[in-house]
Amino acid sequence: MTSMQRDTRTAILDAAQELIQTHGANGMSYQSISRVVKIRKASIHYHFPSKDKLIEEVIRRYSREFLGLVDGILVSSDSAPGKLRRYIGLFETTLRNGAGRRVCLCGMLGAELASLGNPAVSLLRRFYRDNAKRLARILEDGRKTRTLSFDGDPETMGELIFSFLEGAMPVARADGGVKGFGRMTGQLLRNLGL
Amino acid sequence: MTSMQRDTRTAILDAAQELIQTHGANGMSYQSISRVVKIRKASIHYHFPSKDKLIEEVIRRYSREFLGLVDGILVSSDSAPGKLRRYIGLFETTLRNGAGRRVCLCGMLGAELASLGNPAVSLLRRFYRDNAKRLARILEDGRKTRTLSFDGDPETMGELIFSFLEGAMPVARADGGVKGFGRMTGQLLRNLGL
DNA sequence: GTCTATAGCGCGATAGAC
DNA sequence: GTCTATCGCGCTATAGAC
Numbered sequence: 001m002t003s004m005q006r007d008t009r010t011a012i013l014d015a016a017q018e019l020i021q022t023h024g025a026n027g028m029s030y031q032s033i034s035r036v037v038k039i040r041k042a043s044i045h046y047h048f049p050s051k052d053k054l055i056e057e058v059i060r061r062y063s064r065e066f067l068g069l070v071d072g073i074l075v076s077s078d079s080a081p082g083k084l085r086r087y088i089g090l091f092e093t094t095l096r097n098g099a100g101r102r103v104c105l106c107g108m109l110g111a112e113l114a115s116l117g118n119p120a121v122s123l124l125r126r127f128y129r130d131n132a133k134r135l136a137r138i139l140e141d142g143r144k145t146r147t148l149s150f151d152g153d154p155e156t157m158g159e160l161i162f163s164f165l166e167g168a169m170p171v172a173r174a175d176g177g178v179k180g181f182g183r184m185t186g187q188l189l190r191n192l193g194l
Numbered sequence: 195m196t197s198m199q200r201d202t203r204t205a206i207l208d209a210a211q212e213l214i215q216t217h218g219a220n221g222m223s224y225q226s227i228s229r230v231v232k233i234r235k236a237s238i239h240y241h242f243p244s245k246d247k248l249i250e251e252v253i254r255r256y257s258r259e260f261l262g263l264v265d266g267i268l269v270s271s272d273s274a275p276g277k278l279r280r281y282i283g284l285f286e287t288t289l290r291n292g293a294g295r296r297v298c299l300c301g302m303l304g305a306e307l308a309s310l311g312n313p314a315v316s317l318l319r320r321f322y323r324d325n326a327k328r329l330a331r332i333l334e335d336g337r338k339t340r341t342l343s344f345d346g347d348p349e350t351m352g353e354l355i356f357s358f359l360e361g362a363m364p365v366a367r368a369d370g371g372v373k374g375f376g377r378m379t380g381q382l383l384r385n386l387g388l
Numbered sequence: 389g390t391c392t393a394t395a396g397c398g399c400g401a402t403a404g405a406c
Numbered sequence: 407g408t409c410t411a412t413c414g415c416g417c418t419a420t421a422g423a424c
Contacts, residue, residue: 023308026220043408110364111305114217125369156381163378167361170304175319184357187350223417237390
């Protein structure tokens with residue numbers, strides 16, 4: 001292991017992630033990665049033996065980082081509405097930083113579910129559940145403190161809001177952009193009593 | 195034009211649509227179509243000169259048929275909540291008929307936006323707007339008749355609900371299935387005062 | 389209208405030199 | 407760790423026979 005390995009490995013993961021978020025798993029190839037990272041496509045196999053393994057690593061890293069940010073929001077001293085706003089902000093940031101061309105990694109891969117291996121599908125399912133569960137905690141907290149209002153159980157409401165956010169990203173990318181996304185999330189918050 | 199042309203053309207469109215809804219545009223190939231329709235892959239080019247044109251035709255037909263069903267709901271004598279339930283039912287039927295593996299054609303293609311030609315992207319954008327607009331009409335009607343309750347303008351609410359439905363299909367396909375989809379849409383209706 | 393044959397490219401993956 | 411070279415496959419698309 002030379003001093004460059006970690007950096008090359010990270011650079012490959014970065015390139016793969018961005019390519020998946022913009023073009024999908026089928027639009028991400030060893031060739032396209034080699035154009036971004038200054039390395040020959042055959043060399044990528046040294047770091048990631050197969051494309052399936054590479055995709056799994058990208059999902060794992062993305063899930064870890066994203067849920068880490070979410071947990072940071074959960075343990076903060078913000079009000080429930082504040083936490084919800086910050087949670088939605090994570091999705092908006094993805095759209096904004098990608099110049100309106102990047103969507104959630106796991107939302108994109110959800111569309112390509114049939115092309116993925118079983119390990120990747122399991123990782124996606126876990127990402128969905130973990131997000132819905134954390135949203136449910138915020139919602140339950142908000143209802144208790146009477147700062148958020150909605151009907152039905154918080155778990156299902158968490159699933160609903162998560163699905164909406166995953167759907168709103170590709171829709172906004174095609175029409176409305178970051179502005180359209182913000183309009184929709186604003187409407188959501190308004191209907192939660194904010 | 196022999197007597198078979200229309201049927202072959204339709205069979206190709208049917209196969210292409212189903213393949214896109216399950217595997218995406220990148221997972222739909224002339225080869226995979228030829229496996230379903232009993233025809234050689236080169237022969238497909240007689241009916242659709244390029245893959246881009248084929249995709250455009252599939253979107254056009256899907257939009258026409260889907261919006262036709264929606265318009266049928268709009269002109270019916272159902273109450274606004276009844277219309278909304280039937281509209282949501284169109285999405286649930288897609289998921290159910292595809293054995294939980296098929297999502298909305300235009301939701302799938304929205305994820306693959308970067309791989310599509312400009313005409314296809316414009317058709318998608320129109321589909322999104324047309325759906326949101328029709329939802330807005332149902333919502334406005336429901337608010338006037340006090341059968342649906344929500345805050346903010348109906349247009350934005352229409353965009354929100356449409357994005358939710360497009361997001362809920364791939365999420366439910368990965369986790370929860372038709373049952374999970376129904377749970378989320380039930381929660382939505384509950385929060386609109388039903 | 390449908391066929392066979394093929395061009396031309398990009399893909400994932402491997403072998404082996406350095 | 408990265409390279410060159412190559413294999414075998416699937417892809418879109420075209421030419422030309424029938």
